[in-house]
Amino acid sequence: MxxxxxxxxxxxxxxxxxxxxxxxxxxxxxxxxxxxxxxxxxxxxxxxxxxxxxxxxxxxxxxxxxxxxxxxxxxxxxxxxxxxxxxxxxxxxxxxxxxxxxxxxxxxxxxxxxxxxxxxxxxxxxxxxxxxxxxxxxxxxxxxxxxxxxxxxxxxxxxxxxxxxxxxxxxxxxxxxxxxxxxxxxxxxxxxxxxxxxxxxxxxxxxxxxxxxxxxxxxxxxxxxxxxxxxxxxxxxxxxxxxxxxxxxxxxxxxxxxxxxxxxxxxxxFIINHASYQVELLNLENDLPAKQGELGRIVVTDLFNYAMPIIRYDTGDIAKLEKDSNGITYFTQIEGRKMDLIYDTKGNLLSSFVVYTKFYKYYSLLKQYQFIQQDAKEYEVKLNLQESTFPFENQLIADIKLDFGEDAVVHITYVDEIPALSSGKRRKVINNYNG
Incomplete structure (x- = not known):
């Protein structure tokens, strides 16, 4: 044109x-x-x-x-x-x-x-x-x-x-x-x-x-x-x-x-912008480098902001890092914020990917969903439905227990709306348990 x-x-x-x-x-x-x-x-x-x-x-x-x-x-x-x-x-x-x-x-x-x-x-x-x-x-x-x-x-x-x-x-x-x-x-x-x-x-x-x-x-x-x-x-x-x-x-x-x-x-x-930033992936529990293929915290040094130098800034997000055949690092996956990491009933860290896969088969029935860890073994699932009923409640709970533990307590809550943040973003996974 x-x-x-x-x-x-x-x-x-x-x-x-x-x-x-x-x-x-x-x-x-x-x-x-x-x-x-x-x-x-x-x-x-x-x-x-x-x-x-x-x-x-x-x-x-x-x-x-x-x-x-x-x-x-x-x-x-x-x-x-x-x-x-x-x-x-x-x-x-x-x-x-x-x-x-x-x-x-x-x-x-x-x-x-x-x-x-x-x-x-x-x-x-x-x-x-x-x-x-x-x-x-x-x-x-x-x-x-x-x-x-x-x-x-x-x-x-x-x-x-x-x-x-x-x-x-x-x-x-x-x-x-x-x-x-x-x-x-x-x-x-x-x-x-x-x-x-x-x-x-x-x-x-x-x-x-x-x-x-x-x-x-x-x-x-x-x-x-x-x-x-x-x-x-x-x-x-x-x-x-x-x-x-x-x-x-x-x-x-x-x-x-x-x-x-x-x-x-x-x-x-995820091709990293090595030109404009120094990007580190640090351990979830300390400031040492994370191992390749393991989840770590994304820490960024902005090489060009001189008005407010931002050095080794923990973005709050987590990812996995790998190297290609030329030795160039890249992210294989980037997940949400560290504070929204979730755990099974034994305290093992689970990827948010596990949560997302639980809902794919029900997408035609859902407008929105949200997964919340409320306690060490207690989880809440909020569902905003397309129709008035959801006939797969027991199936969804059983599927969640497969990864989170058979002793998991799962509550299904039906809502008319899951509001977005003021930014317009929507949090799919939330951890309200600080143990």
Missing amino acids: LLNFARHKFFWFLDGLKGSKIKNQLIEIKLGVEQPNSTQAQQLKDKYIQQLLSHAVASTSFYKTYTDYTELSNFPVIRKTIIQDNFEAFQSRIFKNENNFKVSTSGSTGVPFFLFQNKNKRHRNHADAVYFYNQSNFKIGNRLYELEVWRDHNKKGKFKSWIQNIVQFDISRLTDQRIITFFKLLKNNKQSKTILGFASALEMIAQYLERHNLLFKDLKINSIIANSEYLNSYTKTTLGKHLNTTILSRYSSEEIGIIAQQTLYNPDK
């Missing part, structure tokens, strides 16, 4: 006028992500790490006591609460009075959290986005549908949406009628398009398509990218089948940026 081509050219023309800040960083990102073990990439990353650490020690109150550091591991692992409680101490005095950008998130806990980012960090984030969009067969200027909760604080104006060719589709209440409206938009637009949206919204769309046995082969959807939440295998497979496209998962956060993403070339691996 000629207009999309013009949009693409205009984007890069503007970037050129501003000194090619995004284009130049894109070259670095491609090198760092695709060849992170090359001499050139390692030297560049080492330089960025040392520059960031020196800057943090010299210009922030929080890090000034770490003047004798020799490497990254000398710095403490920090969490969101530490930043919140010491907000002023994390701000660089060099950048404090600059024209920084405020980024905020309600997080999966619903607790508001924000940071400041300097201009170069924003350019880097934009370049990261361009790179990973390219890996999803999306080109700047093409139509992008963003499925999120849109409000005044985050919604783009009409002109900006038009010039960027973005449709911001609100998913606050994703009813069947709302899903029908969404597909009318897709069918009425003949451009090549990409969809970016919350995984829970995509799951509800997949359920609708399967329930009504709808197959769309000609919507020209290049790819669909799930973000903000865990993408389960049901949604990935079902949506891909019904819409004739590839479903990818992105791991990112508002306060940091894109940390890892599946790509069309590696649709089942």
Whole structure:
């Protein structure tokens, strides 16, 4: 489409006028992500790490006591609460009075959290986005549908949406009628398009398509990218089948940026953004490195935020790490937050994947579900039904006991709605037991 081509050219023309800040960083990102073990990439990353650490020690109150550091591991692992409680101490005095950008998130806990980012960090984030969009067969200027909760604080104006060719589709209440409206938009637009949206919204769309046995082969959807939440295998497979496209998962956060993403070339691996972050996977119980193939905590050092240096930030999420044949690390799976890990009746840690698989066979009967561990051996399942009855209650309880223990006490609660967090995200698995 000629207009999309013009949009693409205009984007890069503007970037050129501003000194090619995004284009130049894109070259670095491609090198760092695709060849992170090359001499050139390692030297560049080492330089960025040392520059960031020196800057943090010299210009922030929080890090000034770490003047004798020799490497990254000398710095403490920090969490969101530490930043919140010491907000002023994390701000660089060099950048404090600059024209920084405020980024905020309600997080999966619903607790508001924000940071400041300097201009170069924003350019880097934009370049990261361009790179990973390219890996999803999306080109700047093409139509992008963003499925999120849109409000005044985050919604783009009409002109900006038009010039960027973005449709911001609100998913606050994703009813069947709302899903029908969404597909009318897709069918009425003949451009090549990409969809970016919350995984829970995509799951509800997949359920609708399967329930009504709808197959769309000609919507020209290049790819669909799930973000903000865990993408389960049901949604990935079902949506891909019904819409004739590839479903990818992105791991990112508002306060940091894109940390890892599946790509069309590696649709089942989370390719880590080694270029913009130093990513560690640490043991669940201590700050030592986790073993390959075992669950660990994702800890990220942001190499480009100088306004508020974020070093060894525990994202609260857990994952498994592997290496490919070239020695490049990637995530095989990324699960939810560590605080929502669940345990069987003997106290053994279970993957949230175990929970999701319990419900796949009942998706045609469910609007929503939620699994809650209330005590050491007590579990609650909340079901929001399509119809008035659920004839498989005993079967579901027996299936849960297979993995959680025959002595598990399982309660089924029927509800009319499982509300989303203020961010629009939905927690499928919750642990209210702190033992």
